[in-house]
Amino acid sequence: MIYRKITVPTGWKRVLPALWLGLLLPLLANAQDQPASLGTTAAPLLFPLDTFRQTVVAEIDLAAGTDSPVTDTVAFAGRLKQISMAREGVSTWDSTAYFVDDPLTLERGDIIISYRLPPTREQEFYEVRVSFSLNGAPLQPDLRYLRGAVGSGIEVAAGEEIKEIAWTNLLEQYINLNGELRMELTVVLHGMIPGCLEVDCTAGMPAFNRKPFLWAGIAGAALIGVGQIFDSRADDKYEDYATFKPLDNPETDPEDLYQDANGDHHTYLALTYAGISVLAVDAAWYLIKELSHQRKVRRYRECCRDNALTIRPVVDLPQGDGLAQMGLKIRLNF
Amino acid sequence: MKAFKKLWLLPPLLLCLGAALAQTPADLLREGKDAVRKGNLLEAYFNFRAAQSAAAVQSDLYWEARDSLGSVVGEVREEYRNFQSRIRALEERIRRMELEGEKLSLDLHNIQEELDEQTRLLKAQYRRAEAQRLTILAIQKVEQGSPEEALRLAYLAEMLAEKDAGMSKSGMTRAFGDAVFRYRSGRVSIEAPLLNVAFLPKTGQVIAAGKQGNIAVWNNDDTNLTPYSTFLHTPALLTAGYSDDGDYLYTTSIAADTSVRIWSLAGREPLPVSEQHQSDVYGARVLPDGERLLTWSRDRTARIRNIEAGDPGSVAFAHDAPVQSARLSPGGDVLLTRGNDGQVLVWDKKGEKKGVIRHEAYIYSAEFSPDGRYILTASADGSARLWDVNQQLREFKSMTHEGLVTKAVFNHAGNRILSTSTDSTARLWALKDMEPLTWDQHEGWVVEAAFSQNDSLAMTRSKAGDVWIWDIPNRSVSRLNGHRDKINQAVFSPDSRYVLTASDDRTAKLWDTQGNIVMDLDGFNSPVTHVDFSGDGYLLAAAADGTIVVSPLPETVRAELDQKPFKEIYSKVLQYGIDCDDWKAYLGIDLECP
Numbered sequence: 001m002i003y004r005k006i007t008v009p010t011g012w013k014r015v016l017p018a019l020w021l022g023l024l025l026p027l028l029a030n031a032q033d034q035p036a037s038l039g040t041t042a043a044p045l046l047f048p049l050d051t052f053r054q055t056v057v058a059e060i061d062l063a064a065g066t067d068s069p070v071t072d073t074v075a076f077a078g079r080l081k082q083i084s085m086a087r088e089g090v091s092t093w094d095s096t097a098y099f100v101d102d103p104l105t106l107e108r109g110d111i112i113i114s115y116r117l118p119p120t121r122e123q124e125f126y127e128v129r130v131s132f133s134l135n136g137a138p139l140q141p142d143l144r145y146l147r148g149a150v151g152s153g154i155e156v157a158a159g160e161e162i163k164e165i166a167w168t169n170l171l172e173q174y175i176n177l178n179g180e181l182r183m184e185l186t187v188v189l190h191g192m193i194p195g196c197l198e199v200d201c202t203a204g205m206p207a208f209n210r211k212p213f214l215w216a217g218i219a220g221a222a223l224i225g226v227g228q229i230f231d232s233r234a235d236d237k238y239e240d241y242a243t244f245k246p247l248d249n250p251e252t253d254p255e256d257l258y259q260d261a262n263g264d265h266h267t268y269l270a271l272t273y274a275g276i277s278v279l280a281v282d283a284a285w286y287l288i289k290e291l292s293h294q295r296k297v298r299r300y301r302e303c304c305r306d307n308a309l310t311i312r313p314v315v316d317l318p319q320g321d322g323l324a325q326m327g328l329k330i331r332l333n334f
Numbered sequence: 335m336k337a338f339k340k341l342w343l344l345p346p347l348l349l350c351l352g353a354a355l356a357q358t359p360a361d362l363l364r365e366g367k368d369a370v371r372k373g374n375l376l377e378a379y380f381n382f383r384a385a386q387s388a389a390a391v392q393s394d395l396y397w398e399a400r401d402s403l404g405s406v407v408g409e410v411r412e413e414y415r416n417f418q419s420r421i422r423a424l425e426e427r428i429r430r431m432e433l434e435g436e437k438l439s440l441d442l443h444n445i446q447e448e449l450d451e452q453t454r455l456l457k458a459q460y461r462r463a464e465a466q467r468l469t470i471l472a473i474q475k476v477e478q479g480s481p482e483e484a485l486r487l488a489y490l491a492e493m494l495a496e497k498d499a500g501m502s503k504s505g506m507t508r509a510f511g512d513a514v515f516r517y518r519s520g521r522v523s524i525e526a527p528l529l530n531v532a533f534l535p536k537t538g539q540v541i542a543a544g545k546q547g548n549i550a551v552w553n554n555d556d557t558n559l560t561p562y563s564t565f566l567h568t569p570a571l572l573t574a575g576y577s578d579d580g581d582y583l584y585t586t587s588i589a590a591d592t593s594v595r596i597w598s599l600a601g602r603e604p605l606p607v608s609e610q611h612q613s614d615v616y617g618a619r620v621l622p623d624g625e626r627l628l629t630w631s632r633d634r635t636a637r638i639r640n641i642e643a644g645d646p647g648s649v650a651f652a653h654d655a656p657v658q659s660a661r662l663s664p665g666g667d668v669l670l671t672r673g674n675d676g677q678v679l680v681w682d683k684k685g686e687k688k689g690v691i692r693h694e695a696y697i698y699s700a701e702f703s704p705d706g707r708y709i710l711t712a713s714a715d716g717s718a719r720l721w722d723v724n725q726q727l728r729e730f731k732s733m734t735h736e737g738l739v740t741k742a743v744f745n746h747a748g749n750r751i752l753s754t755s756t757d758s759t760a761r762l763w764a765l766k767d768m769e770p771l772t773w774d775q776h777e778g779w780v781v782e783a784a785f786s787q788n789d790s791l792a793m794t795r796s797k798a799g800d801v802w803i804w805d806i807p808n809r810s811v812s813r814l815n816g817h818r819d820k821i822n823q824a825v826f827s828p829d830s831r832y833v834l835t836a837s838d839d840r841t842a843k844l845w846d847t848q849g850n851i852v853m854d855l856d857g858f859n860s861p862v863t864h865v866d867f868s869g870d871g872y873l874l875a876a877a878a879d880g881t882i883v884v885s886p887l888p889e890t891v892r893a894e895l896d897q898k899p900f901k902e903i904y905s906k907v908l909q910y911g912i913d914c915d916d917w918k919a920y921l922g923i924d925l926e927c928p
Contacts, residue, residue, distance in 0.1 A: 063738055065676065065693070076676030108656070144572060175779060
């Protein structure tokens with residue numbers, strides 16, 4: 001190799017590699033897989049894991065006074081007598097974990113609902129809903145007067161399993177609740193589901209388009225190849241410069257020969273760096289995508305065997321003001 | 335005398351004698367027959383008589399004369415009888431005619447009177463028909479979206495009705511009211527759900543609070559509602575109210591934020607926040623001095639703090655249970671707190687407990703009498719009771735129902751009490767009488783009661799939504815019929831002339847105290863939940879979706895029209911066939927008829 005006095009590239013030669021990268025990246029960006037599963041979204045989705053429903057029927061006379069004479073501290077208690085209780089639900093763990101012995105009590109005109117929630121794990125929370133009817137007619141609690149563990153996003157720490165909901169200020173709103181009170185408490189545990197939940201077998205085998213990577217590789221190699229041509233030209237011109245005899249060519253300035261050779265050399269360097277960069281990015285990106293694709297293919301083959309049982313969440317959005325319904329769709333391949 | 339009476343016969347006899355002497359009997363007989371033919375029976379009589387006298391006795395002439403004489407005499411007699419009967423008939427006819435004449439005269443008089451009456455009735459019917467025609471036109475114009483014309487037509491119809499005491503004015507009044515509503519009402523909205531809406535005292539501004547914690551105030555420039563200011567107290571409002579003078583706005587929020595926030599409405603700026611309560615603040619009220627705020631809370635306390643200075647120096651009143659309400663006596667020296675433990679605690683202004691009022695069950699309301707002497711409580715134990723503040727809270731009077739007593743209120747004079755109950759009755763009690771006036775026609779639990787400002791009327795509303803108006807002096811009760819669904823709220827106007835109701839049928843209605851609909855406020859898309867009157871002739875109605883409509887009262891617009899030249903009102907509806915001359919004569923107005 002001939003020693004060369006290399007100078008920093010100037011002008012358009014300086015931005016050449018950046019231009020190549022600018023062309024290459026969008027090309028590679030097109031090399032995304034075909035959408036093959038829900039699991040490709042960035043944020044993990046939480047799904048209903050467990051549902052528990054408890055229904056309590058009680059005779060109530062909320063405004064009833066005390067049976068015993070009025071004392072200094074108690075003049076009013078209200079009456080509530082539990083008639084029946086029903087529990088239902090699909091539980092992956094221990095369904096009795098949600099029970100308490102006395103789920104419905106009165107406290108000076110407030111209705112207190114007690115229940116148990118097992119501690120939540122990472123990325124789990126409870127959604128608790130409560131509904132009431134009196135003598136068959138639904139009661140619509142004003143949410144401003146519901147206190148305690150009700151609603152969505154309830155996380156439970158160990159030692160804090162016993163929860164309460166207080167429906168307050170009832171006598172000011174309803175005058176009295178008298179008759180058969182039905183309370184329905186629904187607890188839904190949300191979290192990640194182990195298994196093949198994220199795989200959608202109906203979408204077919206995950207596909208991977210490798211052509212963009214191939215074209216990017218070819219482009220990188222082409223850059224290097226063109227660079228070699230410039231390198232050869234630079235060597236020739238430098239040779240001319242090195243062997244230049246001023247007496248043979250008095251009109252020629254040797255410095256021009258040198259600059260010409262140096263320019264080709266810069267072009268060679270720019271093209272070579274750009275080509276190497278393109279090849280490096282292309283290779284790295286391809287490797288990542290290939291591994292990801294192989295993983296998805298493996299999951300697909302695991303989960304979508306002919307006799308595989310798959311479970312997918314189903315979200316039923318409400319038409320009106322009702323709550324969204326979520327459930328699981330089971331698919332069995334034969 | 336008899337002989338003299340016959341002397342008149344002498345001259346004719348002498349004449350006949352002379353003639354007889356001169357004539358033969360045959361001549362006399364012939365002349366007699368001629369006289370008969372001529373109809374002169376008297377001459378014939380004398381001729382035949384003379385012929386008989388002159389003829390030889392038993393001769394043919396004699397007998398012929400005699401027969402003729404008899405015939406003439408018979409004819410005379412017959413003729414006489416004929417005349418006599420004709421005279422009698424004539425006299426009878428005259429008499430009958432006289433009678434008929436009298437009757438005709440009487441009939442004529444009666445007919446004249448009847449005609450006059452018929453004319454009057456016809457004219458009245460014409461006016462009524464005209465008034466009805468104009469009313470129908472007005473209603474049509476309202477429906478066609480020409481409320482200004484509707485307003486004028488209804489106004490003219492009302493003028494006609496005003497002149498006719500027998501004409502029912504309700505239709506015209508309602509058409510006018512509807513036209514006023516369509517022509518002059520203004521509309522704004524606030525984010526739902528709506529918590530409360532009202533006119534502010536003094537300024538007449540409209541203030542509305544949403545349950546999400548959003549509060550807005552609008553200027554009411556003759557129903558042209560322009561934003562004045564907004565306030566925010568999140569996450570959700572429990573209560574929002576304002577001082578009696580309208581200087582301050584206060585709000586309380588739910589458990590996540592137990593602060594009480596106060597704003598100066600004039601300066602639109604926040605004042606020091608009260609954060610001493612530990613739980614839901616169920617209510618607040620600016621005390622009559624306008625400087626202090628009374629609050630009560632689920633944290634079992636009531637507190638009084640200075641509005642401008644904030645919490646330092648506030649006085650706490652500790653109850654044994656969540657405090658559902660608190661009231662300061664009119665004199666400002668006694669405070670009561672109502673807990674949800676069936677007890678009312680009574681305090682002096684230093685915070686010292688003066689006594690306890692207990693019922694055997696929950697107490698729904700506790701209020702001071704207007705003079706501050708009594709405390710009136712209503713309880714689920716089936717009684718409302720009066721407690722004498724000046725006599726260590728001695729029970730002064732017990733007023734019982736068969737069911738829970740949901741509310742008991744004093745009238746403004748403090749001499750009557752209206753109690754409501756879940757036994758579907760409402761009872762009006764005089765302070766010193768034992769027997770109440772009971773009304774038992776409600777359709778369910780009676781939950782609301784109020785007196786009009788002048789105490790002559792009262793109103794009770796059931797949970798099912800039927801509203802009854804009590805005419806206290808006449809001891810009569812009548813129902814407001816007209817809504818198609820339950821009534822959510824009913825309020826009296828400050829002048830006691832109107833009742834305004836809000837209903838689930840998505841309308842509000844303005845009623846006169848006789849139960850006639852004066853204005854129908856429609857066009858809402860959800861149940862109407864709130865209504866209110868301003869002190870300066872406006873009303874508002876608000877729906878659950880946050881739509882608020884403000885309208886002038888009909889009388890406000892009527893007064894404006896009364897001030898205008900009649901010609902201006904009249905000329906704009908001339909095309910509807912109004913008879914100018916008739917109006918001119920009927921109404922006594924100096925009109926320039928075209």
